[in-house]
Amino acid sequence: MIEFKGKLISFPEVITYLKNNLQLKGLCSQILHQKIIHQAAADRNIQITPEEIQIEAEKLRYEKRLFKASDTLGWLADNLISSDEWEAGIRDHLLSKKLAEHLFGKEVERYFWENKLNYDQVVLYQITLHDQNSAQEIYYQIEEGELSFYEAAHLYDVDETRRNRCGYEGKLYRWSFEPDVAAIIFNAQPKELLVPMKVNNSSCIFLVEDFISAKLTPEIYQEILYKMFQEWLLAELNYMLYA
Structure with a gap:
């Protein structure tokens, strides 16, 4: 009891x-x-x-x-x-x-260098809308200077938290995105406004603030170590249950 x-x-x-x-x-x-x-x-x-x-x-x-x-x-x-x-x-x-x-512990550095591109980061702003037509219209308004990206994000983004941050999404790793989306974002220029694109059944307008080249920081070291350990645990559990 x-x-x-x-x-x-x-x-x-x-x-x-x-x-x-x-x-x-x-x-x-x-x-x-x-x-x-x-x-x-x-x-x-x-x-x-x-x-x-x-x-x-x-x-x-x-x-x-x-x-x-x-x-x-x-x-x-x-x-x-x-x-x-x-x-x-x-x-x-x-x-x-x-x-x-x-x-x-001795494998983390090798893993990092083999997957270094995935740990590049982008400082990103984002506006997410339900349909492509609305996204295209807002994109043109920003392009024409009728309103700023940050005003548009504050007014129209479907996510309340991001609206309150005027579109700020944060520092995101390359692996956070689908490969086709990552290719577009990480080939942009700093301060570049990207045309609306479909992401997970929504339409997104991205503003690339800056890029951060990957470094093996203590935080990334722990992330990689945790990932490798969890994969090992899963393999050991499957062996225990099904071998």
Whole structure:
């Protein structure tokens, strides 16, 4: 039984909820992933020390602003876990990171250089509309100087968040786009307004602000490492289930 805010919830009720909401399969996959990680780490004699757990716990406390012991105890109780269970979760998280580094840390740089073009970025503004005729009309108004791109984005983009940002979409990798769209965007010039094009059943007007050449930053290193590790986990899970 699980006690939550004074109410008891049985484990069969938890399982039924997960099944009814199509969440049980994902949970089972995550549990098997953890088993794979534990076994692979044991096979390679990869361990997590109490000191490493303590350092990570202190970092998490700081991030969650748990400055007093009572704050931490209250947070643990609110999340229905004990201090031992929290430390076990930290250990699993650190073990995954250390195993990923052990397996693929030396391969990340090679992968990056082999796929460097995909990690080029564009600083992009975008207006998305439902139909091509509207996009073409707005494009001509911007071209003729009747209104600025940013005004048009604020007035007409179908996405409210992007309207509030006057069309700013952000810094996007080449691999974020379909190949034909990426080819057009990454062959444009900085500050160039692109003619409307069809993207996922919508019509988009792009304004290319600038380009950022790919560099193996710590963030990209972690992205590639995570990608390689997740692909490995999936392959190991398929082998476990179907071999």
